[in-house]
Every structure is written in structure tokens, then in C-alpha cells.
Amino acid sequence: MALAIMVTLVLNLILLFSVVSTVNSLSFNYYEKTCPDVEFIVAKTVKAATAVDKTVPAALLRLHFHDCFVRGCDASVLLNSKGSNKAEKDGPPNVSLHAFFIIDNAKKAIEATCPGVVSCADILALAARDAVFLSGGPGWDVPKGRKDGRISKASETIQLPSPTFNISQLQKSFSQRGLSMEDLVALSGGHTLGFSHCSSFRNRIHNFNATHDVDPTLNPSFAAKLKSICPIKNQVKNAGTTLDASSTTFDNTYYKLIIQRKGIFSSDQVLLDTPNTKDLVSKFATSQDAFYKAFVKSMIKMSSINGGQEVRKDCRVVN
Template structure:
């Protein structure tokens, strides 16, 4: 009991800066069933298709990296953020819109799309046998969404130094970087984003030497040289539907699908963090990753948030309000 209390205290201290702007239970009076409504909505979609979970997690992550966690990625339009190349394959928009329409019926103009997305990401992880955490809420929705601003989103091609800078620009360090990339334990990608590693790594028809040879054969079977580039492949080959430390073991063993993920093993600092999660005792290290992931997600969810009189509460998540 004491250990649990101490852990909770550390998390509280870590997120105190975020809670100065946001607070847990923000809607407890204004819309008491807000979090339960989001949870039941996510659960209904998850029960039909569990792969919606990594989709919602990625949607929240990509939202926070552009204009902060303000729901700007949800806005539709030809020049909107969601149409940027880096946002190719984003999914889960219909889940957020569904929850929003229910909440507008219950509490009109109260719950922001940005908060719905943050809550949905938490619920998606929890439903995938991952940790749950108290999500500080009170975000307001942004009114700006431009695809041209999405160039700072992490890419599968990024070197460690580029990944490090992109996270540092958002106030996050190497530990946050490795921990949040661990979300790939339930993630998926498409063949076109990594097939160059299999067939043409240095434009001379070779394969990426950091890929384990046995795994290379498996990937080539999944993604033939002339095949469907849109075919989806799990980023964790061992337990793709379960939120656990298997992803880190894959990185350690040369079994990462994305080049950016495998590069975490090639840098001494990120390697030590990957190793600490991968370890040998699955149970204990799984608990530690759960604990660290909760902290990192609260930190991510506080990036450049709009609160108070900033932004607005959108009536429909895909478009800004008209005044």
C-alpha cells in the first residue's frame, strides 16, 4: 500500500505543472457523465474492431504535436492538418464525433473535442490490457488547422537526433520519447512506410542490416517487393493486441518494423531506456512501463494546451464554430 501511495505522489508531483492549467474531474459538475460517455463509446467501437485502439492513441499523439493538444487534427478541409503527409492513415475520427454528438445532446457546448480525444486515448490503452490513469481535463479547442504546420511530426525516417529534437521542442526528454514510442506495442503501419528497409535500403537492392535475418524473411512475406503497399502490419510481432513490453524486446532483438524504432537501439542513451523496459522479468518490467507510460501520457496531454478563454468549445469536432 505504501509503495502505491508513493508512486501516486510522484505522478502527482510530475504533473503538477499541467494541473495548474488542467484538472482531473473538470466536468464533474458541468457534465457529470462526460468521461463515462467517452468510455462507453470507445468500448463499443473497440468491441467491433480492437485495432481502433492504436488509431485513437495515434490521433491524440498527432494532435498534441501540432498546435498543442487542442483537437486541431480533427478539423476537416483540404488544407487542414489531418491531410498532411505525416498524418496519412490517421483513424478514429468517427469515434470522437460519435462521443461528441452524445455529449452535445447531454451537455451542449461544454465538453471540448480535445478533451474527448485525450480521454479516448486513455480508454483505448486501458481496453488493450494497458494502464489507466486520471486524465486532467479542461482543454479548449483550437481554431487553426493547417497541414503546413505538421512538418514537426515524428517520421519513420527520423534519426535519433531528429526524434530527440522534435520531442524536446515539446518539452519532452529521451525518457518520454522511448516511453511514448512504446505505444507501438499495439500499433500498426503500412508496408509502404518500411518496405525500403527490406529491398532497397541504400538504393543498391540490399536490406537494412539491423533487421534480424529471421524477421526479415517474415516481413518480406508480409510485404512482397511488388505488392500491396497499403497492407497493414503490426508493429509488435509477438503480442500486437496487448499493451505490454514485447515491443521493447523486439527493438533489442532487431525485430522493430520501423527504422525510427530500431534506431532507438543504436543510441547509447535511448538504448539503456529500451533495455530497462525489455529486461528479462516480463511481469515486473511490465508494471514499470505501465507506470512510466501513465506519466508520459499526462505530460504529452499537457503540451501547449488552450484553457480558460482561449480557443472555443466546438459544436462539431470536424469544423470550427461560426460566430
């Protein structure tokens, strides 16, 4: 037993060290001499796309999360499937990802200015930051210097945290990436932006378990509303609902809804299941400033996990 605990501690230390060393290898002024306009180009591209489609920021933030949780933030989520290899973007949790064209547009503009210098992984990290800022959220300096990965497998998307996860499954998923419970609660706040299809929360409103048709932790009137949007024999192709009433504004409404038992996903509502996470939900619901500070800190931490090898010329294919 003692040996098993020791092995676990050593593995956790190795993981933590690798995360810390990766963070330290990035820098805020990485492109200062080689591509000084990179941040301006990305921001301009994201702003133009958002002006046309208000769902763009949520899509970019989700794209970045889904990239970082598989193989680190190495833009592997952007790679196309090729031959017999099915890429991450075609894995079950990723088929609803969109806004890939924005990263392509930014990459094209950057390649015209400073070819072969800026990684797709850095463009995606910058675009996610700009998405939050353009939605009324905080801004922050993004550490840069990530490399792009050469491997992308749909089978590995099983590593992504599921909307049906309980608190211990979430904690395990985040801790495996060197992320704490505070990071978990802060990063979950990204659900203040966007939309969910019925398939991601159907488990809570139909046949929940042997004794309850509806998840008893769900507010009854809210459950009735969700049931009307997503009936058991749903025929509407893209039926679903926004994640909160202000789904294009980055704010702390998400945490207020959890306290009212109106979180969309099981993985949202379970944040009340431990004293530690419940206290953080309460803190962020009370203070938007506290949420913003925690979110920025956790985003920098998460987006600094990287394991790439090259700078792709085209974000959709390896060199």
C-alpha cells in the first residue's frame, strides 16, 4: 500500500514538474522580434468574425479547451483526418466544434507577414483569449512559444471531461493535467458562453435513474423547460439551449445559476457536491472580479501545457 502511494506521489510530481517546466519554456515576448504583429492580426481576425456571428467566441474558447485536454495545447484538434487515421476533430465529443476557419484565416494573414514562425497552437491560445475579451470578459497576456503536434487521434477524445461526469471524475481528469480543484471551478465558468445540444443533458431530464425520471438536483421548473425543448422523442436536428441567459456575454451568471440548481450539465451541478468546490461557486457567484482573476490564472496554467514538435505551415495538416 505504501509503495503504491509512493509511486502515485512520484508520478504526480513528474507530471507537475513537466507542467511547470512547460510553462517556464513559454514567454510573453516570444515573437517580439520574429513576428511583432501576431497579436494584432489574431485579434483583428477574431473581431471581424465575431461581428458577423456572435457564437464565434464560445466556439473558439471550446476549441482551445478541447485541444489542451488531449496531448496538451498543440493544435492537434485542428488536424484533418487522413487515410485510415480519424483525427480528434472527428471524435464523438468534437463533431460539434466549429470556427476552424477563423484559425485558418489568422494563420494565412500571419504567414503572409512572417512565414513559418507562429504555431497554430499559439494562434488558438490567442484567439481564445480574444474571444473572452470581446465577450466582455477579462484580458490577459498569453505566454507564447507552443509547438504544433503531429499526432491527432479521434480515439483519444475519450480523455475529454464529459458533461455527465461526477465530481470525483472531474477532479481526476483535471489533476491528471496538473490542474487543481480551483482551476476546475474557474475553468468551468467558460460555460457562461455558448449553446448545448439536447444530447449533452438528456441524461438529466429523461430516465435519470431507477427512482427518478428527472435529476432531483435540477430545479423542477427549469427541468420542465428543458423537457419541452428536448422531448424524449426529439425530432428537431439541432435542438438545445443556451448555457445561460447571457450566452454571448462573459460574466459570472453561470455560478448564480448553479446555486439556483439551473446548471445545464451534470458536471456543472456537481460543483456543489464538495465543500471546497461549493465555496468557490459561491465566491465566484458573489464576485465577478474574483471569478475573472481565477479564470485568467487557470487559463494561463491550462494553456501552457504543450507537447508539440513543429510550426505547421497549414493548421489542418502536418508539415
